[in-house]
Amino acid sequence: MDPEVRRDINHITREIRKTHRSTRNRVLSIIKDSRFVTKVSQHISADIPIIPNERCGSWYIDPSKYETTTYFKSTDGHINNWDFSTRRLNFHILPLISKNGGAIIVDSTRRGKKMPDALSKTIPIWAAILNCIMLGPDKNYWLSTPSETVVFSERSRMLDKMPELYSKAIDTLVTGGTINKQILSDLFGGKPLVPIWVYPEFSLPPPFEKNLDYYPIYLLTASYRCEDGMDTRNGFTYVQGAADDEELWGDGFTSSMLWNNLDMFADLRNTEQDVLDLIDSLKLSNNVGFCSSAGNPLTDVPLIITPQFSIAKLHPNIIITREARDETFHLYDLVLILDESATIEEELEGKAHTEIKQFKLTSSSKKSSKILRNLLPEIMSIIESNLLSSKRILITCSTGDDLSVGVILCVLCKCYSGIGALNCSSAKNFIDKSLIRRKLVYLIELCAKSNKRINPSRATLNSVNSYLMS
Numbered sequence: 001m002d003p004e005v006r007r008d009i010n011h012i013t014r015e016i017r018k019t020h021r022s023t024r025n026r027v028l029s030i031i032k033d034s035r036f037v038t039k040v041s042q043h044i045s046a047d048i049p050i051i052p053n054e055r056c057g058s059w060y061i062d063p064s065k066y067e068t069t070t071y072f073k074s075t076d077g078h079i080n081n082w083d084f085s086t087r088r089l090n091f092h093i094l095p096l097i098s099k100n101g102g103a104i105i106v107d108s109t110r111r112g113k114k115m116p117d118a119l120s121k122t123i124p125i126w127a128a129i130l131n132c133i134m135l136g137p138d139k140n141y142w143l144s145t146p147s148e149t150v151v152f153s154e155r156s157r158m159l160d161k162m163p164e165l166y167s168k169a170i171d172t173l174v175t176g177g178t179i180n181k182q183i184l185s186d187l188f189g190g191k192p193l194v195p196i197w198v199y200p201e202f203s204l205p206p207p208f209e210k211n212l213d214y215y216p217i218y219l220l221t222a223s224y225r226c227e228d229g230m231d232t233r234n235g236f237t238y239v240q241g242a243a244d245d246e247e248l249w250g251d252g253f254t255s256s257m258l259w260n261n262l263d264m265f266a267d268l269r270n271t272e273q274d275v276l277d278l279i280d281s282l283k284l285s286n287n288v289g290f291c292s293s294a295g296n297p298l299t300d301v302p303l304i305i306t307p308q309f310s311i312a313k314l315h316p317n318i319i320i321t322r323e324a325r326d327e328t329f330h331l332y333d334l335v336l337i338l339d340e341s342a343t344i345e346e347e348l349e350g351k352a353h354t355e356i357k358q359f360k361l362t363s364s365s366k367k368s369s370k371i372l373r374n375l376l377p378e379i380m381s382i383i384e385s386n387l388l389s390s391k392r393i394l395i396t397c398s399t400g401d402d403l404s405v406g407v408i409l410c411v412l413c414k415c416y417s418g419i420g421a422l423n424c425s426s427a428k429n430f431i432d433k434s435l436i437r438r439k440l441v442y443l444i445e446l447c448a449k450s451n452k453r454i455n456p457s458r459a460t461l462n463s464v465n466s467y468l469m470s
Contacts, residue, residue: 021239021242021249022237022272023249023253023272023275023276023279024236024270024271024272024274024275025236025237025238025239025242026239026242026243026249027242027258027265027275028234028235028236028265028266028268029223029236029238029239029240029242030059030060030242030243030258031258031262031265031266032234032238033060033108033222033223033242034059034060034061034062034222036200036222036224037050037060037061037106037220037222040104040198040204040220041104041220043204043207044104044198044204044205044207044208044218045102045207045208047100047208048100048101048102048103048104048208049066049067049068049093049096049097049100049103049104050065050066050103050104050106051066051068051069051070051093051096051103051104051105051106052066052069052070052105052106052107053069053070053071053072053105053106053107053118053119054069054070054071055243055246056107056108056109056116056241056243056244056245056246057069057070057105057106057107057108057222057243058255059242059243059246059255059258060106060108060222060243061106062259063255063256063259067096068092068093068096068451069453070090070093070105071088071090071453071455072088072090072105072107072118072119072122072123072126073085073088073118073122074109074116074117074118074122075117076088076117076118076121076122076125077117077118077120077121077122077125078117079154080157082121082125082157082158082161082165083122083125083165084125084126084129084165084168084169086168086169086172086173086437086440086441087440087444087455087456087461088455089173089178089441089444089445089448090126091178091179091445091448092448092451092453094130094184094187095187097187097188097193097215097217098187098188098215101208101210101211101212101215101216102208102212102215102216102217102218103217103218104218104220105119105123105217105218105219105220106220106222107119107219107220107221107222108221108222108223108240108241108242108243108244109221109223109240109241109244110240110241110244110245111225111226111227111240111241112225112227113149113225114148114149114199114201114221114225115146115149115197115199115219115221116221116241119197119219119220119221120145120146120149120150120197120219121145121150121158123195123217123219124143124144124145124195125143125158125162125165127142127144127192127193127194127195127217128141128142128143128144128162129141129162129165129166129169130179130184130193131192131193132162132166132169133166133169133170133173133174133179133180133181133184134181134184134185134188134190134192135190135192137162137163137166140159141159141162141163141166142192143155143158143159143162144194144195145158146197148197148202171434172434172437172438172441173441176438176441176442178441178442178445188215191212191213191214191215192214192215193214193215193217194214194215194216194217195217195219196216196217196218196219197219197221198218198219198220198221199220199221199224200221200223200224200225201224201225205218222241223240223241223242224240225240226238226240235268236268243255247364251283252283253279253282253283257279257282257283261278261282264278265278297315297327297328298314298315298318298320298324298328298329299312299313299314299315299328299394299396299400300312300313300315300400302394303400303447303450303452305408305412305443305446306412306416308387308390308391308392308393309392309393309394309395309408309411310332310392310393310394310395311394311395311396311400311404311405311408312394312395312396312400312404313396313397313398313399313400313401314337314339314342314396314397314398314400316341316398317341317342317343318341318342318343319342319343319345320342320343320344320345320356321345322345325354325356326354329354329356329394330354331392331394332354332392332393332394333354333355333386333391333392333393334354334355334356334357334382334383334386334391334392334393334394335354335355335356335357335393335394335396336357336359336379336382336383336393336394336395336396336404336407337356337357337358337359337396337397338359338361338363338372338395338396338397338398338403338404338407339358339360339361339362339363339396339397339398340360340361340362341362341398342358344356344358357382359375359379361375361397361403362398363397363398363399363401363402363403363404364398364399364402364457366457366459368403369402369403369406369457369459369460369462369463370459370463372403372406372460372463373462373463373466373467376407376410376463376464376467377467379407379410380407380410380411380414380467383407383411383415384415387415395407395408400452400454401452401453401454401455401456402455402456402457402460403456403460405443405454405456405460406456406460406461406463406464408443409436409439409440409443409456409461409464410464410467410468412439412442412443413429413431413435413436413439413468414429414431414468416429417429431468431469432469433465433469436464436465436468440456440461
């Protein structure tokens with residue numbers, strides 16, 4: 001084939017695919033799939049909690065219908081990468097499952113797969129490890145996988161990996177007191193957690209019944225398998241897993257914006273431009289820069305990590321005036337802002353009780369996480385110079401769970417012996433990956449007790465490891 005003709009065909013193919021995945025098609029596909037999720041959850045039971053798996057799953061459920069979310073990553077279920085993550089423990093849902101007898105977890109996936117790896121493998125591994133801790137390993141380490149998507153050869157290799165994952169959980173969690181047989185037995189009375197898979201091409205499971213001899217975890221895939229551009233029956237072109245990878249298509253559009261304006265987005269008369277204009281207007285009203293005022297602080301409620309340190313999510317596009325500083329940060333002697341969208345007035349008149357240091361970074365950005373590696377010596381030097389004088393320090397970033405967590409993790413590893421005792425001696429803590437992992441697990445569980453989930457990115461943790469172990 002002539003190279004120029006081939007280029008033209010490839011260009012046309014890309015444009016067709018781009019059209020199929022337009023924002024209008026994505027939004028209408030999400031709405032269609034959300035109706036399936038509602039239908040299934042009502043069929044199973046209105047009495048057990050429905051829980052979206054971040055971030056994709058939250059698009060398919062009305063926010064008023066759930067009280068928490070999970071964060072199980074599909075990468076922990078990818079072939080030859082099966083893992084029990086000590087960063088994403090998701091133990092906050094265990095009391096919910098115990099109290100209600102089960103739970104429904106919702107997620108989706110892009111074209112070509114019946115269900116995401118998070119539902120077919122990551123969560124089954126998680127449930128199996130917890131069953132092993134509570135009941136002891138059986139010959140299959142309690143591992144249950146869907147035969148429709150996990151072939152025999154892959155399951156065999158997963159089983160070969162289970163002893164290693166079980167040992168990892170024992171070393172990191174049981175030894176550290178995060179979870180153990182007694183805690184799980186008190187929650188579940190010796191009854192195992194059992195995954196049950198639900199997806200559009202499969203018949204619905206029987207309705208939920210109480211007092212079963214196990215705790216069912218219904219793993220609900222919202223989207224049905226379909227090639228791009230093949231289904232145009234409903235007044236739009238269906239996109240499988242339309243909400244997946246929102247950072248690549250959403251450009252600031254969020255699930256809450258969709259659900260707060262559902263009727264407008266569900267109108268089939270909307271053109272692509274109508275949808276884009278509506279999204280732009282919502283983003284504009286949501287992202288206008290603001291100063292602190294009564295009822296409109298610069299951050300979410302800070303979370304106390306130690307008597308000296310707190311972390312908080314910084315609101316977007318804030319303008320820090322003297323009044324804003326004095327109102328929001330008056331409880332702290334030092335505030336670290338790890339965010340580039342914040343603006344600090346050049347001249348803050350009067351002697352400041354609170355010192356503010358800004359580092360122009362962006363949470364959930366791989367680039368910023370890598371830059372953090374070079375900034376950590378400076379950041380930690382500032383922090384350590386304030387430690388002995390017992391100054392109160394607030395560490396903020398735009399998400400409250402990435403860069404700020406990376407910094408406080410460095411503080412816990414470097415400046416605190418054990419869990420909470422400040423180490424002011426000249427003797428340095430011995431730091432290895434095991435210590436960093438234990439401190440991270442402690443931090444995750446501490447935040448979970450305040451109903452806050454943290455999940456620093458892999459790039460941020462790599463920067464932390466590099467700094468602490470250099």
